[in-house]
Amino acid sequence: MRVPLLYRAYVMLSMVLVPFVARSTTRKLRAAGVPAHRAHERLGNATEPRANGTLIWFHAASVGESLSVLALITRMGAALPHAHFLITSGTATSAALIAQRMPPRCVHQFAPLDAPGPLKRFLNHWRPDAAVFVESELWPQMLRRTRATGATMALVNARLSERSLASWAKRPRLAAYILDVFDLILTQNDAMAKAMVRIHAPAPRVARGQNLKSFAGPLPYDEDLIFNARAALGHRPVWIAASTHAGEEKIVLAAHKKLRKTHPDLHLILVPRHPERGAEVVQHIADAGMDYTRRSRGDLPAQAVYLADTLGELGNWYALGDIVFLGGSLLPIGGHNPFEVAQAGAMVLSGNHVFNFAETFSDMEAAGAARIVADADDLAAQIDALLQDDHALTKAITAAKAFANAETAKLDTIATRLINALGLS
16 A cells, blocks of 8 residues: 555654654653653663563553453453563553552553654564554554564554544555554444544454453452441442533532432532642532541541542442443543443443543443433432432442453453454464
């Protein structure tokens, strides 16, 4: 296939910009506590040796995408006992969480920048036999240079925004040139499969897959912390508001304040999506006239609200309650992963802005595992109804567990399909 002029221009531009982008990205990683030698992985400088034998490379951008493939890597590793795995991502947070849940025979590196020098160093060292890219990771040089090594390639959990689809549609030759590298493209749903074909993905290699976030497995938790937190809470009823964003805490706190009029012992565990917003959220709690304790101070749950303003502990808080409200959904943010809640044995409440998980929430609603709320009053009403009806709450929790189990059972099918498409069997 002839190399498009736009691709050539992009390569030239990347060569000019790479020193500036490298300085910015490494500085950001260093500020997040990443050692200098690891930050330089973004320049393609490996800090781990390549294992002998077959190496399968998984690339995911951020936390959610990275965690979504860990269970898939584990299943593929069981089917391919002599294979080794490399997972790359771009953020310090994703690296820290991957380290906690690393599958067997797997190493993590920060992804190389999409420029000739970093990619040459990276590919010369790792020499992947197969490469799997996750969701929307369509870096042109990374894809074409990986294909040029002879590696087989797949795109899984494919999901592009309307804006990205429109952008690729305006550049049909470039889209065809980039997407032709994939031996298999598995999308999250039928609509995305059709959209990928419209932007010139090779139709015979495109198929609906499964949302990999349903396979991520239960979040890790600390049994000692959970024991101590439960002892502190005693028999008080609890609900959790998780992954909330700016503008949502006020709504959540208004609902909680209303609920405490009829459930005076009710406790809220409030988990902002970004823990660094802790001071801001404290002010919202004070404005609502409620007392609180705070995880970042080492407190246990007490008072009206527990502010869980730390990173990587969401599994602990899900284990403490049966009702979880997922943020990022009362405002047009797109929603967050309901599978993690269901796997923890809780039912899900969410706002109606869940376009990142539209099919999932639709299926969970139909199964009775999730409910959609509109505002503070609706949120309070739904929680009040569940607290007053043990049978309804138990039924919703049971539905959530059944939904999670059914999704997890599909993982082996996806793993087998990838192994065959990538010629690894």
